[in-house]
Amino acid sequence: MEKKLVTIKDIAKTLGISKSTVSRALCGRTDIHPDTKKKIIELARSLNYEPNALAINLKQQRTNTIGVIIPETVNGFFARATGGIQKRADMAGMNVMICQSDESYIIEKKNIHSLMSGRVDGVIISVSHETDQSEHFAALQQKGIPMVFFDRISEDLETSQIITNNHEIAFEGTNHLISQGCKRIAYVAGPHHLNNSKNRLHGYLDALKQHNIEVQDSYIIHSSYKSDKVEEYTRYLLNLPQRPDAVFAINDFAAVEMMHILKKSGLRIPDDIAILGFNNENISRFVEPSLSSIDHPAYDIGMAAAEVLINQIRHPELKPEKRIVKSKLIIRESTQKQPQL
């Protein structure tokens, strides 16, 4: 136990050669005799030599790793997105370091510093729900560390970003509800300051406007993404003088829980009240009635984010790049009032 790890110097000493030569052999240079190279590699293998990434990175002035800051991994969307990031990074031979902000601005800030300190080559971020400023991001940018935002972006900064057609898809979703005959459509939105909830909200509002449906402020709920309030605002909606006949929810978890409460209250879905979710989680197919939702291509978004970042790392002269990934409306039972013909 507690053995000192074997270093390049140990190998050099036992072989009676210089550490430069050992280094040459181990990182695959050509200016070394095949025989010595073979000897070195064999010894290294037998000693179970593991290169010290700290030393290498210190010397190289880059770590070959990209930092990721996401609100939380328990959220299926972010879990799938990091999956995509990891896949793409792996293809490029890069490592990934994941931090969770836990939807907290303070922790997000700490994460930034810890990634800077770890000298990651670039950062991918989806900002915490609490965050409404951007100095900590600016600090990163100022140090010349490339960064890419996805899904939840910080609009104050001129950086690369991967977003979806939020406005359009919320517009489309709302239109779908209207086409089903819904007139009193409640909307569970995210926090005001986040771009994606803002854009989605406008999509919703514009759809209403297009159909000359008056906007009811009491139908719009600004909720946290950490949905521990679902029951509360569901009861609120139920007790409104004019009960909504549809709800467009912030995500599928909220939608499913809401459906559960509504059903227990004796309401029929979608006939009494239609429900449309967001994110198209796995479960949505299996609940009853099956939940209509917006398919948010998390994995692809992650892949795109990593791809853009890696480009940025390799070609620092590139201008920030914005990509838009398309979300898709998935219609299931929870919003389909009339049976299909």
Next chain:
Amino acid sequence: MEKKLVTIKDIAKTLGISKSTVSRALCGRTDIHPDTKKKIIELARSLNYEPNALAINLKQQRTNTIGVIIPETVNGFFARATGGIQKRADMAGMNVMICQSDESYIIEKKNIHSLMSGRVDGVIISVSHETDQSEHFAALQQKGIPMVFFDRISEDLETSQIITNNHEIAFEGTNHLISQGCKRIAYVAGPHHLNNSKNRLHGYLDALKQHNIEVQDSYIIHSSYKSDKVEEYTRYLLNLPQRPDAVFAINDFAAVEMMHILKKSGLRIPDDIAILGFNNENISRFVEPSLSSIDHPAYDIGMAAAEVLINQIRHPELKPEKRIVKSKLIIRESTQKQPQL
């Protein structure tokens, strides 16, 4: 852009003092004059100095980070567990580096090497579903890097581990099904070589034996954890000459999907066939009928794993520690044949 990051030497030079002094000020030593210290700290702050963790770690011969290897973050259990790990590590001022094996032995091995290379102070592992050997773990151990297994452990090695009362809880779950009058209980198990599926399987078998119910091999399915085969084996069970009257499933996702298929086939749950899941995912409360499950305290398991590992790191002389965290049977509608009185 592309600015060189500010170092301790830069600060020393502009202040006309030695880097030793700067270092002293920045890492909070006492043998330095308050005035110089103040000057240094102010300059550092104004320059946005960020210590280079690589250099520090290289010198200190420890990184203050613990590595984590889990099969996949999209799995709610592991996502919650890493949440617990991160929480506990944070309390101890340590960082966490998460790797996903994607249930692949090859990737798991690569992860191990990348963590060794990164010189993490210790590793927490839940082995991939594919893994049936342990040399790669042994390599870690041999280098004196403490490790803790959780949930899915490698039995070949003498290491710390956090497990649950698998045998007992599977026994209890099966008993519960029997108490509901089920006699033909199918069991969807994990791979043979994983300790937890093995122990659970024995719990199931022992429960049957205790009630003199003959074991039917055709009722036992060894499935992957990556459940893309649910439909396939559900059909298989449905087509057996003697259809089972209960299924004890490997996890809630499989259970929920299975329920969905069974319902579409016109079977009533739990009357025609009872379903018991594993892991008590969020959704289980919301499906219809609500799913009985085994509550597997992921967060606590993660906390425990981190705690044991940190102990081990700080006191290398300690013997490996085994902790058992209790799972709990949660009875809902999917297994409750007779209405409650």
Next chain:
DNA sequence: CCATATCCCGGGAACGGTCTCGAAAATTTT
């Protein structure tokens, strides 16, 4: 056979910190 190019290899400076040691300066003791 000598000049030149090529091939291998060792020495040693970096990378950015920490830390030990000893010395200068300031303070206290006698």
Next chain:
DNA sequence: AAAATTTTCGAGACCGTTCCCGGGATATGG
């Protein structure tokens, strides 16, 4: 006021690599 002690600081080794540079050995060319 000299001695002893304490405070404060600088020089430089070190962590494990990479890489530049130069030199000796070997091969190539005329």
